[in-house]
Structure formats: C-alpha cells, structure tokens
Amino acid sequence: MGLPDLRGSGRFVAANLIDSLGNGMMMSFVVVYFARTTRLSLLEVGAALSLGQLLAMAAPALIGPLVDRYGARRVVVAGNLVSAAGFGSYLVARAPWQIVLATLVVQAGANAYWTSSSALVVLAAKDGERPRWFAFLRALRNIGAGTGGVGAALAVSIASSAGLRAVVAGNAATFLLAAFLIGTWRPRRKPTEGTAASRADAPRTDLGYLTVLRDRSYLRLVLVNLVFVLTAMMPTVLLAVYVTGYLRSAAWLVGVLVVINSALVAALQTVSTRWTARCRPSTLLVLGTLLNAVAFVAFALLVGLPRWAVVAGAILAMIVFTAAEILRTSPIGELSVAMASEQALGRYLAVFQFSWTIGGAAAPLLFTSLLSYGPCWPWIFLALISVLAVPMMSGLDRNTQGRA
Numbered sequence: 001m002g003l004p005d006l007r008g009s010g011r012f013v014a015a016n017l018i019d020s021l022g023n024g025m026m027m028s029f030v031v032v033y034f035a036r037t038t039r040l041s042l043l044e045v046g047a048a049l050s051l052g053q054l055l056a057m058a059a060p061a062l063i064g065p066l067v068d069r070y071g072a073r074r075v076v077v078a079g080n081l082v083s084a085a086g087f088g089s090y091l092v093a094r095a096p097w098q099i100v101l102a103t104l105v106v107q108a109g110a111n112a113y114w115t116s117s118s119a120l121v122v123l124a125a126k127d128g129e130r131p132r133w134f135a136f137l138r139a140l141r142n143i144g145a146g147t148g149g150v151g152a153a154l155a156v157s158i159a160s161s162a163g164l165r166a167v168v169a170g171n172a173a174t175f176l177l178a179a180f181l182i183g184t185w186r187p188r189r190k191p192t193e194g195t196a197a198s199r200a201d202a203p204r205t206d207l208g209y210l211t212v213l214r215d216r217s218y219l220r221l222v223l224v225n226l227v228f229v230l231t232a233m234m235p236t237v238l239l240a241v242y243v244t245g246y247l248r249s250a251a252w253l254v255g256v257l258v259v260i261n262s263a264l265v266a267a268l269q270t271v272s273t274r275w276t277a278r279c280r281p282s283t284l285l286v287l288g289t290l291l292n293a294v295a296f297v298a299f300a301l302l303v304g305l306p307r308w309a310v311v312a313g314a315i316l317a318m319i320v321f322t323a324a325e326i327l328r329t330s331p332i333g334e335l336s337v338a339m340a341s342e343q344a345l346g347r348y349l350a351v352f353q354f355s356w357t358i359g360g361a362a363a364p365l366l367f368t369s370l371l372s373y374g375p376c377w378p379w380i381f382l383a384l385i386s387v388l389a390v391p392m393m394s395g396l397d398r399n400t401q402g403r404a
Helices: 010-027 030-037 042-070 072-090 096-124 130-184 196-200 216-232 234-245 251-275 281-300 307-338 342-371 377-393
Strands: none
Touching (some): 010 072, 010 096, 010 130, 030 042, 030 130, 042 072, 042 096, 042 342, 072 096, 072 130, 072 342, 096 130, 096 307, 096 342, 130 251, 216 234, 216 281, 216 307, 216 342, 216 377, 234 251, 251 307, 281 307, 281 377, 342 377
C-alpha cells in the first residue's frame, strides 16, 4: 500500500489524525457559528474573520526562528495549545473585535503547526521514507477532515446553536489532545548526532532570512507551490459557485465532486507514492501540473453543455484534478525539506509556508474577480499559470541538501 514504517510513531500519527478532525469540524461552519451565536450580520462576521486571518499572515516569519531555536516539536506543541485557546475564545466572542482577536490566535496556532510539521516528518521517517510519510499524512488528513466535517454537520443539524457550541468546544479539546500526543511522542529510532532527524528537533545556527532569500532554487520551489496553492483552493472557493451559478446544476453535484476528490486521495495517495518511487520529484511535479491544466480546460468547456454532459464532464475533470493532486503532494513536501539548509530549516519552512498563507488569502478575491468577467476566466487563469510554472520545476531535485 506504499505505507511508511509506522513503528514508534503512533502518537505522531494519532496527533495528525486528531488535528485533521478538528480542522474538519470547523472548516465549513465558522461563519455559520458566529452568524447563529451573535447578533452580527454576515458581512460583519465575514469582515472580522478576514481581518483576523490577514493579521496572522506574518506569523510564519516569527515562527521560523522559533523552530530553529527550540526545535520543531516544541513549536508544534505550542501551536496546538494556541489553537486550543483560540477556539476556546470563540465560545465567548460576541463583538467584531473579539472575533478578530480570536481568529488571529487560531490562525497563529495553525501557522505554527503547518510551518513546523514538515520538520517532524524528518524526525519520524527512516532513510528514504520521507516521500511515503508525506503521502501517508496527506491521505490521513483527508480522512480526518472529512470525518470531522460530517460529525460537525450532524451536530449542527441535531442541535443548531447548541450543536455549534459543542463543535467549537470539542475542537478546542482535540488540539489539547494533539499537543499532549506530540509532546509525549518519542520516536522508536532515536536520532543520532549529525543526522537530519536530530537536526529536526534540536536548535540550529542562528542564520537570518537572507540565507533563504539568496537561495534562488528554493524561491523557485516556493513560487511553484504558490501555483499549487491557488489550484488547490479551487474545490473550496470556486467549485460550488461555478457549478450552481454558471452551469445551472444542483448542489448535489458539488458534494459528489468533493467526495470523489477526498475519497481518491485517501485511497490512492500512498499507493501512488509506491508506484512512482523511482520517478524524479521534478518529473512528478511537471506531470501533475500538466494534468491540472487539462482538468481546468475541461471545467471551462462545460459551459452551455446539456445537463448530462455537465455531470459526466465535471466528474471526469475532477478525477483528472485529483490525479494531479496525488502526483504532486509527496514530491513538493519532500523537496520543501530536502532543498532547505540544515542550519536554518525553520526559516526555510516559514518562507515555504508563506506560499500557503498568501495563496489562501488571495484566492477568494482573485477567483470572484475573474468570474465577474465571465465563467471561463478563472479556469483559463488556472490553466495558464499551471503551464507557465512547468519551466520553473526543471532541475529542482538536483538542488537538495541535508537528506536523511
């Protein structure tokens, strides 16, 4: 099945699953929660949430040096505790400024986790198994997020506002449990001095961000990942609006497409990593990117087709999109660590995390603006940047340092 050796990493795996459950529980219900539990309008809630996320965008720059100074595991534990405090504050947030502050705390904790989590893979993985670990964690997070989302939907449908409060309280508890699991995790294979595993959980030489900014190869990787982030935001930001508003299809089709994506990633991510183990990471990135472009062109061509053709075409396009996601996930995660300087791993991962924060913040405005010019323009844009990103991937896997 392409699974890594999980011995000695049970708590690390459980923490990732629990963290994903928590994210899945709140991902689709934050706006609904504040709309039902406060007297604020949807516009006020949305503005407060957006402002909180924007204020947290600088967090990775502060977190990177902490990883280099204190080690990834301590920062992940702290990030989970901060996220727990943030979600706990959701229970008492009523005014817009309170929502902004609570969201800032939640996003700061999330940034601490995502900036540091790749370094924990270095600590868990045996020689040559990092790609399998990145693939396995991606599949695990899909399962956890999907399960958490279903549980949250059930709680809301049964108990309305009370159910939403229970979801928030449960979510805070999941982050506390995840912090405990990571804090008490002791890998079965003890890291020895001078190995990548030891450096992932120990202080490093205090190098500044100029070290990263001078590394042109790594900056190319960050730009490539920014393209991937924009394409990855398609299912959550663009898909529902396009299918229901421009293709005139029922909302059930959106649900089917999302389920197809989640199920295929969960089922095939680790298997795909085993099948492609002998392929160069840059080759997989190019193939995944070109498949993305094909999927986006297919989505754009659905406008004006009969309903049966829209359903069949959308399903086919989503399968191609998911294949691209499966191919690129493991190589991009592996390269984010392998191409980083060992002495400044935290700062390198912080810069890499900026591609996620910038892409996630820009996607809603970018996609809605392009839709205002016509339904095909977001898809044309996504296909175009995918094709333009291909030359940037050439030879990325030749510039690797510090492999385990």
